[in-house]
Each structure stands twice: as C-alpha cells, then as structure tokens.
Amino acid sequence: MKNKDKVLVIDLFAGPGGLGEGISATTDKKGNRPFDICISVEKEPSAHKTLTTRSFFRKIESMPEGLNFYNQYLQGELSRDELFEKFPEQSELALRETLDGPKALGEDNKLIHSRIEELINNHDGPKVVIGGPPCQAYSLAGRSRNAGIENYKAEKDHRNFLYLEYLKVLSIAQPDIFVMENVRGILSAKINGKVMFPQILKDLRKPGKVTKMKGVPGYKIYSLVTPAENSNNPQYKNSSDFLIKAEYYGIPQARHRVILLGVREDLGCIPKIIDEVKRQVTVEEAIADLPALRSGFSKQKDIQSDWEEQIANNSKILTKLLNNRFGNEATSTLALYPIKGLTRSSSQKSKVKPKMPNHIKEWYLTNSPKSVLNHETRGHMTSDLLRYGYSAAFTKLSKGISPKSRDFPVELAPEHENWNSGSHADRFRTQAENKPATTVTSHISKDGHYFIHYDPQQCRSLTVREAARLQTFPDNYFFEGNRTQQYVQVGNAVPPYLALQIGKIVLNMLNS
Numbered sequence: 001m002k003n004k005d006k007v008l009v010i011d012l013f014a015g016p017g018g019l020g021e022g023i024s025a026t027t028d029k030k031g032n033r034p035f036d037i038c039i040s041v042e043k044e045p046s047a048h049k050t051l052t053t054r055s056f057f058r059k060i061e062s063m064p065e066g067l068n069f070y071n072q073y074l075q076g077e078l079s080r081d082e083l084f085e086k087f088p089e090q091s092e093l094a095l096r097e098t099l100d101g102p103k104a105l106g107e108d109n110k111l112i113h114s115r116i117e118e119l120i121n122n123h124d125g126p127k128v129v130i131g132g133p134p135c136q137a138y139s140l141a142g143r144s145r146n147a148g149i150e151n152y153k154a155e156k157d158h159r160n161f162l163y164l165e166y167l168k169v170l171s172i173a174q175p176d177i178f179v180m181e182n183v184r185g186i187l188s189a190k191i192n193g194k195v196m197f198p199q200i201l202k203d204l205r206k207p208g209k210v211t212k213m214k215g216v217p218g219y220k221i222y223s224l225v226t227p228a229e230n231s232n233n234p235q236y237k238n239s240s241d242f243l244i245k246a247e248y249y250g251i252p253q254a255r256h257r258v259i260l261l262g263v264r265e266d267l268g269c270i271p272k273i274i275d276e277v278k279r280q281v282t283v284e285e286a287i288a289d290l291p292a293l294r295s296g297f298s299k300q301k302d303i304q305s306d307w308e309e310q311i312a313n314n315s316k317i318l319t320k321l322l323n324n325r326f327g328n329e330a331t332s333t334l335a336l337y338p339i340k341g342l343t344r345s346s347s348q349k350s351k352v353k354p355k356m357p358n359h360i361k362e363w364y365l366t367n368s369p370k371s372v373l374n375h376e377t378r379g380h381m382t383s384d385l386l387r388y389g390y391s392a393a394f395t396k397l398s399k400g401i402s403p404k405s406r407d408f409p410v411e412l413a414p415e416h417e418n419w420n421s422g423s424h425a426d427r428f429r430t431q432a433e434n435k436p437a438t439t440v441t442s443h444i445s446k447d448g449h450y451f452i453h454y455d456p457q458q459c460r461s462l463t464v465r466e467a468a469r470l471q472t473f474p475d476n477y478f479f480e481g482n483r484t485q486q487y488v489q490v491g492n493a494v495p496p497y498l499a500l501q502i503g504k505i506v507l508n509m510l511n512s
Contacts, residue, residue: 006036008123012131014040016050016489019130022499026507038119040097043104046481047489056094060087074369105165116172126510127173132181133162170207171216177506178262181494186258187239197239219262222271231270247436249274251495252281253470255439269509274501284433287466289354294342295460298379311338311459314386321409326397334393339457345376363497369476374464385459387412391428392456400432437470445487472497
C-alpha cells in the first residue's frame, strides 16, 4: 500500500542531522509531525552513528518506556546495543533509514539511488529533498588551504562538483520542494576563473538537463529571507540575497549560510520569508544554566589542586595587566580567582535557572534528559590558560569586544611567527556573553582558541554541549564518537531551530 499521509524526506550529506532534526520536528495545526525522514545519507562514521541514534530516538520517544530507556542509555546504565535490542522494530527502521552504515554520494550511488527509487515508488504523497554538499572546497578557509597546495586545481577537486550528485537525486526523486544549504563561500567560489554560483543556480533550475534524464520537472529557486522581485518568476539583484544571517532568526550565533529553496514549477505556490526576531539571543542566555567547569592541563598531569593553584597565580598576573589597561576601579569588579571544586566534566544539572527566551527554551528543554550530555572540557597548555583568562577578562571589561593580538601585553604574546603580522589578529577569541556567538565551525575540534568561554574563572574553551546549544541542538540530542569527532559534527551542522522555521515554510506551501 502506498503511503499518502506523510511527507517523504530525503536527507543528503546529512552530517549529525541538524537540518533533518528541525524539518522532522515541524508540526501541523493538529500537532502532528508530517515530515518523515525515510533516508539519511552520511559517510563519516561518527556522524552516521549520531544520525542513527537520533533516528531511533524519534521512533521511540512517544512510546511507553521509550524516553525512560533512552535516558538509561544516556546515563550509561544501558549500552547502545542493549537499548536498540529493547525496540527491535524501531532499531531496524532507524538502521534502514541511515542505510545500515556510512554511505557516500558519488561512491555508493547504486545503493543510494535504488533505495530512493524504492521509496518513491511506494509513496503517493509530497516529497522533499534536503541537505547540502560538503563545503570544504567552497569555504574561505578551505580555499585558503587549497591555495597552499602545490599544483592544486579547483577544476580537478571533486568536492567542487558534489552538487552534481544532488542534481542526480533531484532527477530521480523529482521532489515537490528541495532545500539546499552551503557556506557563504559558494557565492564567490571560482572554477577556471569563473564564479560558480550562477551556474549552480542554473543547473538546479533544470536538473534533468544536466543529468540527461527525461521527464524531470524544472524548479524555481527562492530566497528564504529576501522577497523576489517577481514571485512567479523569482529574480534577485544579488547572489547575497540567498544568504541567511542566523542571528536574526533566533539562533545565538552569527552563522551566515546560503540556503536555497527549490519549488517545482508546476506547483504554483510561493514561499513566505522567515520572520526576523525582535531581539537576538546571546551566548549567556544560551549556555549560562549549564554547569560551570574548569579546564584541564594538556602537557602535564591533570590534578585539580594544581589547576586551582595555577589559576590563582594567574589571577595576580592578570590583575596587574588589566589594571594597566583598564584601571584599578574597573578591574576590581572582576572575579578572577578560581572557583573551588570545579570538575572537568559534569552530567549533573546546575541550579542556575535558564535565561533564554521562552521560544528557544522550549526547543532546548522539551523532554530534557536527566543528565547534561557531552559536557566535558579539553586540556590547555599552561601558557594558554593565562591568555584565555586575559581574553575573557578583557572581553568583559570592554563590554563584549574580544581582544586582538595588538591588545595583548607583550609578556602574553605566544611564540608564533605571525602573531604581529595581522593575519592571526584574533587567534584568541572570547565568545562575548552579551552577543550572539561567532560562527561555530569544525575548527573548534582543534584547539579552542576561537571559542573561549566568557567566564575568566573557568578559564577554558567551550564544551561540545555549549557549542551544541549555540547551534540550537535540543539538550537530549546525543553526539556519538570521541570528543574531537563530536566537535566536528556540531561545527558542520545546520542549526536545527533554523531548520524548524524552514520546515514551517515548506509545510505551508505543501498545504496550499
């Protein structure tokens, strides 16, 4: 029997599932969730494991004992295998949704395409394709790295053409609507000296022409934030009209991404744009209720009393340096001494009440787990602890301005040949408590220098859970893999709360 009641969703290049999370959480007027993710394609093993765990969770959360057993897994009382064994039907569906293992478009096309064909042959309702090709070749940082590779040629980098795999799926599935996301660098990326983005738009409008498949419908491409000059034949003055600045849409992070909405030409429906929020969500509002933690040592044995002694000694140095910069009166308002008894990880919820606006509070905390997940600090070099403390204190005293390299005293300058060149001016960046965060990227997995916590007493970089909050993952979203892999997953994801708003627009179009 063909399924007409649900919207079939195909999630490509899914990562840990941020885009799919928001889309699948979209509800209709009756409170039902019409979007059904039937296939999620992801090749990185740890992200795939996270994706499968979340798919499984969505299938058991409304079942008797579902949340109870899931919480037992989160608290370490059940293994993942034991959890899956308690719900064999749901675990089989989750594994099938994620193709029973990591898969890559361009490498595993036979399996992926046949699975998509099977799904659409058994579905009479609307279809939606979501996802965005990996961004390393388009991102400004990726292009900078590529420029340093001898004999690198963009036209030979297969990553520049992964969007063609997206076109193949569009040609097979012929969805009513598609959502394609990528970094802002895609707007300026070039092949053979020619900007690629206009050609990408042209190809997305006529995917069948590129894939040489007959009977493929055409698509109109819309911005989600800029009204088209002619809604029936959408035209935009600038490529940047497709750029979504997430901080204006309830995300506590200045994440700027290109998101394209493709609508099948024969549907005749026109999307609304996302409503801007009246007030931006700050870092403090997003993470202040999470347990305070201390950093660790990366180059020596990690002993709590040694850390407290080190931070206490640092506070004396910092007081002198900050007095020279801001004056004694301003510096006297700061708490720099270490908080006694802090641990490096905590699953115990703090007694601090959440400060976030109600709309985002409900999103984070609905079906909140009994424990705090993925909340563990990394270790730092002793010399960097002093720089972290200075950066966090400087940011507080300057009301949200993180120091550049020129703002650091000479005695805190690292042994880095480019420190004074200007190319690494913000090597140590504190995420100001009174603003949205800067873009959370996969670089957070490296050293944490760009993601320093605003509290100088904790003297550390952000945890995976704090980064996940800035990305608007719900608190019950568990990231599998080791800590480095978790950071990469969070940094590469689409903010789920932004995806939820996109889901509402897509649903309204399908209903119209």
